[in-house]
Amino acid sequence: MSVVARQGFKYSLIGYFGFLLGTISAIFIFPYDMEFYGKLRYIMPTAEMLLPIVVFGLSFSTVKFFHQTQKEGKHQNLLSLSFAGVLVNFIIFSLLFFAFFLLFPQFKTLQLWKMKMLILPLILIMSLSAVFNKYLTNFKRIVVPNIFENLFPKIANLGAFCLFFFLGVSEKGSYGFFLGMFILSLVGYFFYANKLEKIQPDFSTDYIKKDNLWKEILNYSFYGFLGNIGNYIAFRVDNFMIGEFLNFEENGVYSIILSILSFILIPQMGLFNISAPIINKTIAEGEFEELDRFHKKTSLTLFFLGAVLFSCILVGFPYLSNFIKNGEQLQQAEPVVWILGFAMLFDLATGFNGHIISLSKYYRFNIVVMLFLAITTISLNYLFLTKTQFGIIGIAMATAISLTLFNMIKIYFNYVKFKVFPLTIEMMYVFIICTLAITLAIMFPVTNSNLVNLLYKPAFVLIVIFGANHVMKIFPTEDYLNKKFFKSIFKF
Known part of the structure; x- marks a missing residue:
């Protein structure tokens, strides 16, 4: 080796x-x-x-x-x-x-x-x-x-x-x-x-x-x-502004929710290691049609896996918080989970937009949009903190808006320069299936045992999503549930 x-x-x-x-x-x-x-x-x-x-x-x-x-x-x-x-x-x-x-x-x-x-x-x-x-x-x-x-x-x-x-x-x-x-x-x-x-x-x-x-x-x-x-x-100002405008307790609650939501980003940790050389090669050789196909494939992979994890978090969060010390404070901040989670999911759906720009001759544009994200995030955070009573929910809304705008700008830029576009109709199918699974899981009866609720509701979500996917053939799970894939995520 x-x-x-x-x-x-x-x-x-x-x-x-x-x-x-x-x-x-x-x-x-x-x-x-x-x-x-x-x-x-x-x-x-x-x-x-x-x-x-x-x-x-x-x-x-x-x-x-x-x-x-x-x-x-x-x-x-x-x-x-x-x-x-x-x-x-x-x-x-x-x-x-x-x-x-x-x-x-x-x-x-x-x-x-x-x-x-x-x-x-x-x-x-x-x-x-x-x-x-x-x-x-x-x-x-x-x-x-x-x-x-x-x-x-x-x-x-x-x-x-x-x-x-x-x-x-x-x-x-x-x-x-x-x-x-x-x-x-x-x-x-x-x-x-x-x-x-x-x-x-x-x-x-x-x-x-x-x-x-x-x-x-x-x-x-x-x-x-x-x-x-x-x-x-852009990615540190939330904690700073919550500490300054609200209090440290709210900052702790917000940080814990972010840690829980970070599970959504797990698929991203390994996939970039696999994708970076391919992105670099296709750009260098001018194979933009191949780059578009690869972009759509990796974006669907990130979105599908992220959507599965997010669906499980949404239906399990109310019961998980019961096992956490001071969990009632997390329950009160549950809207933060929904707001930030959907923003993160859209971020995953846009795939490696930023990496495509970084690996191209237009790498300086990333600096421009990153500064835009920073300014927008600070401005919106200040607006929600001073003009509303939303607290950390307002911080979540500000972050979600700025992150979504940030990704939309990169989508547009990559489409104009490289004719690549990450979003596909398959993502809409995945979104509909996950929405249905979450809705049914929430409507299902709640037992007297938090542990049972924590296990059976996410399990039901998984059964619905993978069952529907097996029938509709939206995402090729068999390509990812094998030894070769799990070995590859540990390599550059």
Whole structure:
């Protein structure tokens, strides 16, 4: 087995394990104290949202210019200067941060200010880690960085929560453990990078001044920054705004619902690994008819599997919440499940729209639409939070609207440029069957046992969907329920 294959297999295993760890913790452990979990889910997304400002795309440049600098033995110079750039950016960012609150003291009521002594160090640590993370991919090593990037934050959340709630450690002590895990991951990055190739700091600027290489690096980093900040803001701003405008308890409830709904996205985790090389090849060779066929096929696969999982979640959620501590709070927020779930389902139905754009010569357009998504999400969130009394249901509506518009723009762009379209009539059949199955399951009598209800209603949904599919031959399930497919989702 090649290095890439081994790394891909291990990477996927860690990804699935991290997903399960995070989801199981969110369902069965974090609900014991929604408020403290809401605080944890405010801190990290807020730090991640501000992270791109400090990194400024320099992590991407360590990949883009690696081979060019390696030929001249200057890749360590590029790495050192990237770290220096991050440190300078962080100092400037921190000065502007404190200057803002000094000039506008009325904003000191924000949680961002109150938690600054935790959020600011976390931004610096994560920024330095981001540079290491990208740099290590040059050595075709993605497994250990994936442990630091995905597992350590989940352990930080879980450990801090358990220390606070189950062991009675103070909030400050629990936050200390939380931050300590990120420091430990940064130290791990350093030792692992040093093991692959001894790190030799070189802060000389002579090389990048030659032929104005620094301009190329800054230009590329700037595009990376624009795309990254749009992505981070769009998908992290919910937790930040709930924490600021509502309360941490609501943030905890919202985060737990997101964790439950993340089951819908499981099929996506493996399929992109399979699809990326095919998308890249068809675009490079100009085989757009083949790309359209493949796009429709993968989109139907994602939609069908996502619809099955979502249908089971919808009919089982009221009974699952009875097994969750403080589940009544989740039951009150059930509309969030429906609103966000349908938005995620449409996202799956559009397939790999974004990846098609990213792998084409129009990759810069992704930056534009990502910034559009970020601005739209922030604007709608603010509108629903300040002009309505919907609470987290309003946040869900804002996210669903902006995500749907985002996908519709990409559908239109890909149709104009490549004549590819992801939606098919088969999806409508799947939607009708799932709607029928959900309706019947909800109408069926409720027993006195929550466990029986939790098992038999989703089981009925599965029987109806797969039974109808077997008769109508909408989706070729036999192509996916075999050993070859399950092996392929663990490969790049």
